[in-house]
Amino acid sequence: MDKQQHYEKDSAQFQIRLTRIIRLQRLKSLKKQICSPKKEQGSMVLEASLVLPVFLFFIMFLIFIVQMTLISTALQSTAGETVKQLSTKIYPVSLAFTPSDSAGEEGSGGGWKIPELSLTEWAEGYASSLPEPLSDWVRSAAASGEQPLQEIKTSVLETVLDPMVKPLLQPFIEPTLLDMERVHVNGISIPDLKNKTNPYFRIELSYELPVKVPFLSKPLRIQAAAAERVWIGDTGEGSDGSAGDGDNAGSASVLSKPDPAYIGNNATIKVKVEPGATANLTIFYKSGESSAKHIGWATADENGIIEWNWFVGTRTTEGTWSFVVETGDGAKTETTFNVASRK
Template identity: 35%
Template sequence: MKQLKRLAGLIKRRGSDWGRREHGSMVLEAALVMPLLLIVLLLFIMMIRLCAVQMALQSAASQTVRQVATHIRPADLAFQKASSSIPALPNLGSFGLPLPDWGGDLAKEAAGWLPAPAGVLASAALEGNWQPVTDAAATELGRTAVEPQLQQFADEAVLQKEHLSLSHLSLPDLKEKQQPFLTIVAEYEFPFSLPFINRKIVLREQASERVWVSDAAPAREDSAEADVTPIQIVSIQPVPLHPGNKATVTALTSPGASASLTVNYKSGTSIAKHLGSATADANGYVQWTWLVSGNTTPGTWELTATSASGETVSMHFNVTKKEDSAS
């Protein structure tokens, strides 16, 4: 069989050129796609960091407002002391007598005696620097008492203290007691750095806490409590009660006031005579004597006395048969 001769120069070898072109296209695709993938990956990382910073900021604000709120009580006492002492001596200054210097050395001593931040709070209340409801973040109280506490409770693994600051501070009203809430707003500058993007995102978290302060006015004695008629069960005789025998209950209430007695057994409320409403004597004692039914089930039952104002008092008693008590 005659072999065909290969014609040199008519068929070109294209294998090496094709491999080089395919390899070049893969490099081009990787060069285009890889930066996008890296940007997306960095974006996810920044979002996770942003969430962690926000949670840490909220935790720092919550712990700060709780810590400061627990130390408001000494400031409230100092404020009430200063407010009550100054009006009590209105004309001493005109006679040349010295008035108490609540804003001088005493305020400094209070700041030194009490732990932080109670000392600074009490000193501010004595010096008259207490500004309720308004924004006090830029005042000396906010910078020296609250903001250091905020930075102290910041998680250093997540938050950078130089980017953390106090944005808003609302103090409770120690005079009128209308707004007994301490509110702070913490601010954090989060550096959002990505390729072609270099901005700062400002995060703010608010926390409020009700402080422990005294009431604005003492409770009035002529309030609803004055209309309450007290009642107390003194005794029940005999002990224990026996079916078929009489029982006597003595209660104490206001003299001349009416009261009622109900007795509850297993079968329900007793309808025996001489139970129900009765009137107390001049000493406030009222008695009920009734016959315990012979069919009363032995056990522990309850009686309830009700005063004229609706106040109730209950007492348990035992009912046993005579042979059981004798044995």
């Protein structure tokens, strides 16, 4: 009996020890299961902290591109609608000029139009009449080169034209997309209502975006331009002329053109007209009329030379395209030129 009791006692102790060992193994496995998800979770948090800023920046960039496209479309629509509406109302204004033609010729014989001066002429002629510090800026810019003078001329034009022209833009501005305070008038070209030449009304607008260039703090601007032919009566464009010279009478002579014009670079076209005359340059690519800056109406110098310098866009298609130079009296000169890319 003693042996049997002793055996049962040893068996019970062994069973208790075995149970403890099994419990310890279960605790160890449970601890491993608890620690493993924490490691995976920490890895996911690290990856998210690295990827999330890039993803958010990409989303913000897409939003900015879409918003800029909407603003550009709205600005172009504003310029186009303004030009269309004003062009229909200019002819009644031209009728008011007709009676004054017989009242006397004490005025200048060139007709009424906004003067278009070269940058140097503008600096020399108007610097003394500008208030401080604009006059000093103009003189220093004239001595340092064309680019700063162009910037100052643009700012002065905005200061002069904004109060006069912006009220005309108000009915056509989309308030949900465009802020009236950020819209500026960079230039305006009106027809010669007295002599009935240059029958085109053109307006150039710019919109200052609320963001600036990183690290440079320079404002980003979107530009738009629109032109419309104005009905101001018989301009004489269809007349054959009494001298029998045909369409070449009074037309511009092309002195130089790009051969070829390289994509992504500046190109220059130089023509000769009558001294002091105006001419308009229109460039036609595969996609249609070019909207590049620094082309359009310009005034010849004392030698009758007009020079246009513009940037050939990176998306311009290679090939042979044309440009048209139209003088103020309606004579047109069409010439072809080549566009190529640098190999």
